[in-house]
Amino acid sequence: MNPERPLSGLKVLDFSSTVLGPTTTRYLADHGALVVRVESQAHPETTRISSPYAGEESGLNRSGYFATHNAGKLSLTLNMARPGARRVVEKLIGWADVFIESFAPGVMARWGLSYEEVRGIKPDIIMASTCLEGQTGPRAAHRGYGQMATALAGWFDLTGWPDGEPVGPYSAYSDFIDWNFLIVSILAALDHRRRTGQGQYIDQSQLESALQFMAPALLDFAANGRVATRMGNRDPHAAPHGAYPCRGEDRWLAVAVTSEEEWRSFRQVMGDPAWAREPQFQSLSGRKAHEDELDRRVGAWTAAREAETLMVELQAAGVPAGVVQNAEDLFQDPQLEHRCHFAALDHPEMGRYHIATIPFHLSKSENRPTSPAPLFGQHTDLVLREFLGLCDEEIADLVIDGALE
Amino acid sequence: MSPPGRGALSPYRMLDLTDEKGYLCGKMFADLGADVIKIEPPGGDAARRQGPFYRDDPDPEKSLFFWAYNAGKRGVTLDIDQEAGRALLGRLVKTADFLVESFPAGRMKARGLGYDDLERVNPGLIVASITPFGQTGPRAAWKGPDIVPWALGGYMWMTGEPERAPLRISHPPQAYLHAASAAAIGCLMALLHRAATGQGQHVDVAAQQCPSWMLTNTYAYWDLMKQNLGRAGVLRHFGQVHLKTLWKARDGRLSFMFAGGSIGAKGQRRVVELMEQEGMAEDWLRDLDWNRVDALSASPEGLGKITEAFSRFFETKTKAELLEEAVKGGIMLAPVNTVADVADDLQLKARGFWQRVRHPELEAELPYPGAPVKMSATPWQIRGPAPRLGQHNAKVYEEELGLPKDETARLREQGVI
Numbered sequence: 099m100n101p102e103r104p105l106s107g108l109k110v111l112d113f114s115s116t117v118l119g120p121t122t123t124r125y126l127a128d129h130g131a132l133v134v135r136v137e138s139q140a141h142p143e144t145t146r147i148s149s150p151y152a153g154e155e156s157g158l159n160r161s162g163y164f165a166t167h168n169a170g171k172l173s174l175t176l177n178m179a180r181p182g183a184r185r186v187v188e189k190l191i192g193w194a195d196v197f198i199e200s201f202a203p204g205v206m207a208r209w210g211l212s213y214e215e216v217r218g219i220k221p222d223i224i225m226a227s228t229c230l231e232g233q234t235g236p237r238a239a240h241r242g243y244g245q246m247a248t249a250l251a252g253w254f255d256l257t258g259w260p261d262g263e264p265v266g267p268y269s270a271y272s273d274f275i276d277w278n279f280l281i282v283s284i285l286a287a288l289d290h291r292r293r294t295g296q297g298q299y300i301d302q303s304q305l306e307s308a309l310q311f312m313a314p315a316l317l318d319f320a321a322n323g324r325v326a327t328r329m330g331n332r333d334p335h336a337a338p339h340g341a342y343p344c345r346g347e348d349r350w351l352a353v354a355v356t357s358e359e360e361w362r363s364f365r366q367v368m369g370d371p372a373w374a375r376e377p378q379f380q381s382l383s384g385r386k387a388h389e390d391e392l393d394r395r396v397g398a399w400t401a402a403r404e405a406e407t408l409m410v411e412l413q414a415a416g417v418p419a420g421v422v423q424n425a426e427d428l429f430q431d432p433q434l435e436h437r438c439h440f441a442a443l444d445h446p447e448m449g450r451y452h453i454a455t456i457p458f459h460l461s462k463s464e465n466r467p468t469s470p471a472p473l474f475g476q477h478t479d480l481v482l483r484e485f486l487g488l489c490d491e492e493i494a495d496l497v498i499d500g501a502l503e
Numbered sequence: 504m505s506p507p508g509r510g511a512l513s514p515y516r517m518l519d520l521t522d523e524k525g526y527l528c529g530k531m532f533a534d535l536g537a538d539v540i541k542i543e544p545p546g547g548d549a550a551r552r553q554g555p556f557y558r559d560d561p562d563p564e565k566s567l568f569f570w571a572y573n574a575g576k577r578g579v580t581l582d583i584d585q586e587a588g589r590a591l592l593g594r595l596v597k598t599a600d601f602l603v604e605s606f607p608a609g610r611m612k613a614r615g616l617g618y619d620d621l622e623r624v625n626p627g628l629i630v631a632s633i634t635p636f637g638q639t640g641p642r643a644a645w646k647g648p649d650i651v652p653w654a655l656g657g658y659m660w661m662t663g664e665p666e667r668a669p670l671r672i673s674h675p676p677q678a679y680l681h682a683a684s685a686a687a688i689g690c691l692m693a694l695l696h697r698a699a700t701g702q703g704q705h706v707d708v709a710a711q712q713c714p715s716w717m718l719t720n721t722y723a724y725w726d727l728m729k730q731n732l733g734r735a736g737v738l739r740h741f742g743q744v745h746l747k748t749l750w751k752a753r754d755g756r757l758s759f760m761f762a763g764g765s766i767g768a769k770g771q772r773r774v775v776e777l778m779e780q781e782g783m784a785e786d787w788l789r790d791l792d793w794n795r796v797d798a799l800s801a802s803p804e805g806l807g808k809i810t811e812a813f814s815r816f817f818e819t820k821t822k823a824e825l826l827e828e829a830v831k832g833g834i835m836l837a838p839v840n841t842v843a844d845v846a847d848d849l850q851l852k853a854r855g856f857w858q859r860v861r862h863p864e865l866e867a868e869l870p871y872p873g874a875p876v877k878m879s880a881t882p883w884q885i886r887g888p889a890p891r892l893g894q895h896n897a898k899v900y901e902e903e904l905g906l907p908k909d910e911t912a913r914l915r916e917q918g919v920i
């Protein structure tokens with residue numbers, strides 16, 4: 099049996115940009131949806147004009163940043179300021195099952211594309227808006243990107259060393275949480291529509307979604323008044339626990355000793371040195387109480403060793419350990435290779451490039467990407483003709499109007 | 504609590520055999536209206552003994568961690584390491600749409616409860632497995648608590664300051680919250696596949712694969728340029744320039760980042776106007792054409808000068824003053840909040856974000872973080888508190904499966920439930 103993609107036949111109109119929205123629609127595209135990204139010549143998508151570029155030569159069709167998040171989609175260019183664009187958008191909405199946008203609140207309404215108006219064109223559409231703080235409330239107009247939702251939600255304060263300033267997780271962490279909730283809500287809405295014929299509107303506040311991954315800390319504050327904060331790499335339930343330096347430049351091994359059994363195994367791998375046999379280290383509470391010394395001792399031992407070898411040795415002894423891998427390491431990781439984690443795609447301008455694949459395998463359906471990111475406006479003509487049924491004359495009018503820029 | 508509207512997944516039932524690695528998957532389904540039955544061993548999940556606890560009382564019925572991610576589920580106990588327990592699970596499987604588990608790879612199969620076994624009982628069943636590395640492969644048997652997939656997945660490398668060790672986020676288990684979310688997505692993809700074909704299937708999630716999705720352009724740098732980016736603390740890499748993301752206000756910290764072209768122009772121009780009102784904008788700054796000054800391609804010296812001027816201004820204003828100006832004037836700036844700031848936030852209150860959940864046996868009511876998204880037709884909302892240990896045994900086993908009372912009594916004696 100040729101495995102079907104679960105979303106084959108689904109049509110998605112994508113007015114989103116940068117990371118959160120495009121990752122959402124890449125998930126949909128990888129699972130078989132036909133995704134049409136609407137782009138603008140006057141305001142090209144940020145990631146199209148961001149490095150790295152293939153061959154270190156910049157260009158709208160050469161960014162690896164864009165190509166990572168937009169594989170498998172189609173690109174259509176449209177100038178929303180032109181009257182002709184309205185006709186195209188109405189037809190696109192009529193064509194689409196799902197309509198996603200990530201503008202600041204108010205932009206869609208200015209274009210006459212509020213949910214009420216969109217529903218007037220396509221009654222059972224599922225429309226999803228994602229913005230910083232939601233479509234309503236006193237700060238609805240607050241415009242911005244994920245870095246700001248990350249700060250508002252408290253993720254900066256929860257990442258760093260206890261003796262230092264907040265560092266924050268890499269990049270726009272809230273985006274990485276948020277796309278999960280956006281995808282889940284869209285898929286659930288699709289199943290609801292399949293059963294009932296009813297569409298709906300999804301309003302994502304990136305702040306509200308980003309708070310879901312810290313629910314215990316929010317309850318701890320509500321119940322106990324405790325303000326959770328950063329604690330380096332330490333963990334209340336494990337010691338040693340952290341990233342320890344290894345041989346070579348900037349090599350680190352993450353180690354987590356989560357039980358007494360693992361502690362005994364860890365001691366054995368270390369050759370059971372005298373310090374590790376001292377009574378204060380024979381219980382979790384003892385190790386937590388002397389954690390500075392413990393970390394120094396463990397770090398001194400790991401520093402002379404090669405991270406990869408030590409990881410294998412520790413895991414063989416039943417002690418959780420993992421190299422802190424960089425991008426180069428990811429491409430050589432045997433387990434990721436077994437999972438076929440990176441897919442190779444051939445791009446007409448960039449040549450061959452690689453993207454991460456969906457983190458789950460489906461036993462009976464396909465979800466590996468097969469086509470590269472689109473060139474800027476590559477599918478304008480195809481979409482207008484094949485999907486929307488426009489004829490030569492209509493397209494010529496749109497060109498003259500400047501609507502297709 | 505407001506009366507729950509019907510959720511989008513209300514026709515479905517999920518059996519949740521996960522531990523802390525997978526709780527969130529079932530929580531999402533429960534919020535969306537599915538009947539999620541949390542199945543715990545007779546002694547209870549280990550996470551019930553994990554803090555923080557309600558009023559700091561380390562009672563297995565008071566784990567806030569357990570509450571947070573099991574709200575709205577029903578709860579039964581079942582020992583699936585006993586034959587009678589497995590038989591009972593088989594009966595539950597017949598009426599379920601989903602089963603989600605997070606045992607070490609191969610453990611379910613060894614019990615005779617692998618996907619192939621379950622498929623024979625219910626061909627439409629969708630099974631999701633959450634593990635550190637996936638069900639097969641050279642490292643499938645390795646251990647992977649939160650920090651391990653976080654490290655091996657590539658995200659930890661990018662977090663932290665260059666001169667110190669790479670960092671995890673101090674609120675575990677983030678790697679598994681992502682993996683559990685992936686499981687929820689996989690379950691729904693499989694549901695839509697089932698709608699078209701009638702077939703269930705197995706969703707095999709590997710936590711190690713999640714972090715690379717959060718690397719933005721990092722692995723593309725290696726792929727296209729053989730360049731390994733490194734962690735840069737509160738700076739962000741943009742080609743040759745590193746942009747500062749963390750700034751000081753008079754009373755705390757701010758997140759603000761220069762953005763290039765039309766995206767940042769409006770807000771950055773507004774900051775200069777505000778500086779002008781205070782006599783803090785020098786001529787060169789007033790004369791800048793923000794549509795042309797692209798921070799992403801500015802010279803390090805030019806960028807340094809602008810950064811210094813903005814820093815001086817921000818330090819004269821409070822976070823609240825700047826936030827107000829940001830909302831009004833399109834400045835892309837936000838305060839760096841603590842958990843306490845979040846709990847007090849006006850926007851969250853105005854949108855009705857917090858959802859009060861009652862714990863009747865403790866006479867307690869707590870504000871839970873409510874819906875992550877507002878769905879207009881089928882609300883996303885918490886349906887109730889987390890179950891107490893075995894709270895729904897009688898309801899599920901006797902009323903719904905029709906087991907006679909003497910049989911459940913016998914199963915209880917044998918330690919099966």
